[in-house]
Amino acid sequence: MNSSSERIFGFETRQVHAGHIPDAETGARAVPIYQSSSFVFESAEQAARLFGLKDYGDIYTRISNPTTAVLEERLASLENATGAVVVASGMSAQFLTFLTLLEPGDEVVASSHLYGGSATQLTHTLKKLSVKVSFVAPNDVPAWKAAITPKTKLLYGETVGNPSGSVLDLEPIGKLAKAHGIPFVVDNTLATPWLCRPADFGANIILYSATKFLSGHGNAILGAVVDAGNFDFKRTPSIAAPDPAYHNLRFYDTFGHYGFLMKLRMVSLRDIGASASPMNSFLAIQGLETLSLRMERHIYNAQKIAEFLEKHSLVEWVSYPGLNSSPYHALAKKYLPRGAGGVLSFGLKGSREQARERGVKFIEALQIFSHLANIGDVRSLVIHPASTTHQQLTTEELDAAGVPPELIRISAGIENIEDLTWDLNRALHAASA
Ligand SMILES: *Cc1c(COP(=O)(O)O)cnc(C)c1O
Numbered sequence: 001m002n003s004s005s006e007r008i009f010g011f012e013t014r015q016v017h018a019g020h021i022p023d024a025e026t027g028a029r030a031v032p033i034y035q036s037s038s039f040v041f042e043s044a045e046q047a048a049r050l051f052g053l054k055d056y057g058d059i060y061t062r063i064s065n066p067t068t069a070v071l072e073e074r075l076a077s078l079e080n081a082t083g084a085v086v087v088a089s090g091m092s093a094q095f096l097t098f099l100t101l102l103e104p105g106d107e108v109v110a111s112s113h114l115y116g117g118s119a120t121q122l123t124h125t126l127k128k129l130s131v132k133v134s135f136v137a138p139n140d141v142p143a144w145k146a147a148i149t150p151k152t153k154l155l156y157g158e159t160v161g162n163p164s165g166s167v168l169d170l171e172p173i174g175k176l177a178k179a180h181g182i183p184f185v186v187d188n189t190l191a192t193p194w195l196c197r198p199a200d201f202g203a204n205i206i207l208y209s210a211t212k213f214l215s216g217h218g219n220a221i222l223g224a225v226v227d228a229g230n231f232d233f234k235r236t237p238s239i240a241a242p243d244p245a246y247h248n249l250r251f252y253d254t255f256g257h258y259g260f261l262m263k264l265r266m267v268s269l270r271d272i273g274a275s276a277s278p279m280n281s282f283l284a285i286q287g288l289e290t291l292s293l294r295m296e297r298h299i300y301n302a303q304k305i306a307e308f309l310e311k312h313s314l315v316e317w318v319s320y321p322g323l324n325s326s327p328y329h330a331l332a333k334k335y336l337p338r339g340a341g342g343v344l345s346f347g348l349k350g351s352r353e354q355a356r357e358r359g360v361k362f363i364e365a366l367q368i369f370s371h372l373a374n375i376g377d378v379r380s381l382v383i384h385p386a387s388t389t390h391q392q393l394t395t396e397e398l399d400a401a402g403v404p405p406e407l408i409r410i411s412a413g414i415e416n417i418e419d420l421t422w423d424l425n426r427a428l429h430a431a432s433a
Pocket residue numbers: 089090091092115117118158162187189190208209210211212221222223375
């Protein structure tokens with residue numbers, strides 16, 4: 001694309017072109033995979049400038065890489081953001097964000113409807129760094145407010161909770177963060193920038209497990225930290241104060257709005273080493289090029305499946321924000337007007353005592369759906385938490401965690417919808433036989 005053009009290109013154009021021009025030397029049209037650990041310096045002087053952060057360029061793939069840089073620019077473009085750093089996984093995107101912004105003794109207020117791995121990271125791993133996390137019901141705004149103390153340094157939530165399917169009321173929580181001068185960090189994995197740009201509603205830092213819908217083919221683990229550029233880190237000590245880990249550089253003074261991402265890359269990512277592999281970045285770039293097309297089909301199929309299940313006599317309940325019956329339907333209309341995403345859950349009808357057994361029978365009878373622990377694949381996926389990820393919990397504990405024993409989670413793929421409902425119908429009958 002001609003960068004001197006005045007036109008602001010649409011999402012569908014940017015998902016294919018942003019951040020890349022054909023390779024000047026070879027003319028390669030696709031983004032090349034720069035599978036190189038390190039990059040030759042032009043001169044000793046340039047090397048010194050790179051290490052001193054006086055020039056920007058690639059030194060070593062643990063810190064940055066030209067293939068990964070295309071993905072970073074493309075994501076930032078799709079999010080209308082200042083920039084992005086792509087890292088090894090969604091978990092490391094979160095951890096590096098916390099490590100960059102928090103100091104021992106700081107506190108976080110977070111939504112209780114989080115991805116299981118995130119809940120564990122916030123509760124147990126951050127505790128080791130002497131960071132305390134208070135969890136609140138996602139849309140109980142007075143509870144968010146009450147939980148904020150002078151030590152609270154960020155607010156945290158998921159646009160669409162995995163697996164609960166709750167939709168976060170971003171706007172009032174964003175206002176609360178702003179009033180307290182702290183960043184609002186939002187995991188937008190289930191929504192993707194095609195369905196929702198959380199920064200439009202007050203979020204400041206957007207996180208992704210790019211493993212899911214962004215890559216979309218279940219073939220790479222990857223994460224991203226996106227800075228929307230709408231939070232001023234001037235009064236954030238970790239970004240504004242002299243950093244002894246980088247010869248007392250003041251990241252805010254030196255890089256302004258890039259201060260947070262520069263510190264995340266040059267200190268946190270450098271020291272922790274949770275780097276993206278160039279091959280995985282390439283795979284995510286391929287996936288991202290069809291994001292809007294895939295999301296349209298994921299949404300269509302998820303909505304049809306939810307409606308099919310809601311009418312089915314062997315189904316007790318269905319949770320999908322796209323259904324009128326969902327307590328999150330109004331919020332979904334506001335924040336996700338194109339559709340409520342590709343993930344839904346439902347409960348098998350029948351006695352609670354036999355719910356685990358029935359769940360296993362249901363899963364085993366499916367032919368098209370793959371039984372695995374992932375979401376956001378072109379293939380339809382299914383999991384029964386009570387017999388897998390949450391099998392050690394009692395029925396009471398399952399209820400408290402919001403994953404009752406009869407719950408089945410579905411990630412709708414892009415296959416033929418009649419085939420998917422045919423498969424589900426067969427398995428429902430097999431489970432109740
Ligand atoms: C999968 C997931 C993560 C973790 O991402 P990985 O890429 O598996 O490390 C974080 N948040 C949400 C909402 C997820 O679904």
